[in-house]
Amino acid sequence: MLAAVLPYAIAMVSLALALSLLRLLLGPDAPDRILALDTLYINAIALLILFGLMQGSALYFEAALLIAVMGFVGTVALSKYLLRGDIME
Structure with missing residues (x-):
């Protein structure tokens, strides 16, 4: 049952990844x-987990x-930059 569902799940997460990339490139503001x-790194995490389930690795x-740790740190740093204009205090 899992082997039948995994390709569809991978396709849907890949579509979400592509749409997030499109929003990243065309977004109106920061x-x-x-x-x-x-959203892009969360979709990448989901895709990696699905590949791990498929490969059994x-x-x-x-x-x-x-990716989760680096994405969290990157999001916090970019948010601080947007709010204050400076990352380091």
């Missing part, structure tokens, strides 16, 4: 682009954790 970047889960 907050929209930051939100698109945040734990390596994809570790890569997803690394």
Whole structure:
């Protein structure tokens, strides 16, 4: 059952990834682009987890954790830059 659903799930997450990339490139202002970047890395995490389930490998889960940490730090840094104009205090 899982093997039959995984290709459809991967296709839907890939579509969401492509739409997030489109919003990142065409976003009207900086907050929209930051939100698109945040959604982009969450979709990348979901795609890696789905690939890990399909391949049966734990390596994809570790890569997803690394992307989650780096994405969170990047989102916080960009948000602080938008609010204050400076990242470091």
